[in-house]
Amino acid sequence: MPGELILAIDDEVDITTIIKRALEVKGYKVETAASGQEGIKKAKELLPDLIISDIMMEGMDGYEVCSRLKNDRRTRFIPIIMLTAKDQIKDKITGMESGSDDYLTKPFSFEELEARIKWILKKTALQIAANPLTGLPGxxxxxxxxxxxxxxxxxxxxxxxxxxxxxxxxxxxxxxxxxxxxxxxxxxxxxxxxxxxxxxxxxxxxxxxxxxxxxxxxxxxxxxxxxxxxxxxxxxxxxxxxxxxxxxxxxxxxxxxxxxxxxxxxxxxxxxxxxxxxxxxxxxxxxxxxxxxxxxxxxxxxxxxxxxxxxx
Missing domain, CATH: 3.30.70.270 (Reverse transcriptase/Diguanylate cyclase domain)
Incomplete structure (x- = not known):
């Protein structure tokens, strides 16, 4: 539901700016990162409710970002949506193998993105069943x-x-x-x-x-x-x-x-x-x-x- 914190990672600042504006209008709080390295740093500091990451980035790509976050106990339960211009089955498989929770191909509508966000947040909450007192997984x-x-x-x-x-x-x-x-x-x-x-x-x-x-x-x-x-x-x-x-x-x-x-x-x-x-x-x-x-x-x-x- 709106109010959750979302981290958008993309080395194209125009993309993260558009995502930020579109989701903030819907009531979400949005932070951005301009590289994979910055995205990992912010994810560990902010512990967002969901991460949106592009795949094709200079330096550390989205696959590595996803893999690193899913192998860290502090961030492993944060759902990740991968964004890419690719629409090949092998690329989707690579994304899933790195731990991504969903995959959205560019260009996409913000109505579809918001629907995916709502569904994944709801599914994650049910799967983790975090204790409301400590926030630890149940x-x-x-x-x-x-x-x-x-x-x-x-x-x-x-x-x-x-x-x-x-x-x-x-x-x-x-x-x-x-x-x-x-x-x-x-x-x-x-x-x-x-x-x-x-x-x-x-x-x-x-x-x-x-x-x-x-x-x-x-x-x-x-x-x-x-x-x-x-x-x-x-x-x-x-x-x-x-x-x-x-x-x-x-x-x-x-x-x-x-x-x-x-x-x-x-x-x-x-x-x-x-x-x-x-x-x-x-x-x-x-x-x-x-x-x-x-x-x-x-x-x-x-x-x-x-x-x-x-x-x-």
Whole structure:
């Protein structure tokens, strides 16, 4: 729907100017880039809702722009419409292989462009099912990402990240404070991946205080270590001073009794595909739940890997 941010990339400034004017009249916000390199830079900075990119550009062409953006975790879910004067099947196939979501041949009508934009934005929203609180991809994207890595026979690791004693915090201080903890945890995951992860790492939000992080098998221990360190250093300061110093909170249960809960910690359950054991998504999900149950039985912030799958 109008109001979304669109990035138009073309080395012909006249083209991006026309696209900008036409779409702004329809209520969209439009930024432009005059080269592939500038387009990638702006895409990572602005995180637009949709990108329109010409294919035939000097230097970095649209295929490379698309491929690079689709291989970066920050931009991989941004839909891309490719514009070109070419109308050959092989060119369309190349565009699709680079990750483009749609293909529009010049000359085109702005009525058609707007219709494509509306359709792709709606389809993308349904596919990603982003969590409204954190903006992170939801369950459909999580499942698709794991399936994709299994099919490519990658050596990957999946971390199930869950906050301990979150419900007590939420009940004690209210949903507004609880939402801030969820957002803070999401930001911790993002920061950790930025610091010690790769562009190919994936972060998803299952819902509530549950998150998924997918990374390389070789990097999983460091990722988990950094998450725990940041969480344990930051989260205690989300409590009022007296409760933080006391080390627990008092919550009245449904029976009217006072119950004492420790400060929040974080549990991380991990499974890996180092030996290629996984052949479908359900295996990953089931094994994660097994490890998660054991992890939640431990005290304090903890990371536990399934030793059956990583040779440990």
């Amino acid at each position: 369950n459909p994207s999580i499942e698709e990402e794991i399936k994709r890595r299994i099919e490519k026979k990658e050596n990957f690791a999946v971390l199930y990240v869950d906050i301990d004693n979150f419900k007590a915090y939420n009940d004690k201080y209210g949903y507004t404070w609880g939402d801030e903890i969820i957002r803070l945890t999401a930001q911790i995951l993002i920061d950790v991946v930025d610091e010690v992860g790769t562009e190919q790492d994936f972060i998803g939000h299952i819902g509530g205080d549950d998150f998924i992080l997918i990374t390389r098998d070789s990097n999983v221990d460091k990722i988990a270590e950094f998450i725990i360190s940041k969480f344990d250093n930051m989260v205690p300061y989300q409590y009022p001073r007296n409760d933080r110093k006391r080390g627990y909170v008092k919550v009245v249960d449904r029976q009217g009794k006072e119950v004492f809960y420790p400060l929040m910690t974080i549990s991380i359950a991990g499974v890996t595909n180092k030996k290629g054991n996984f052949v479908h998504y359900a295996q990953v999900s089931e094994r994660l739940m097994e490890v998660k149950r054991y992890t939640k039985s431990q005290k304090g912030s903890v990371f536990i890997k399934d030793r059956r799958l990583n040779g440990g």
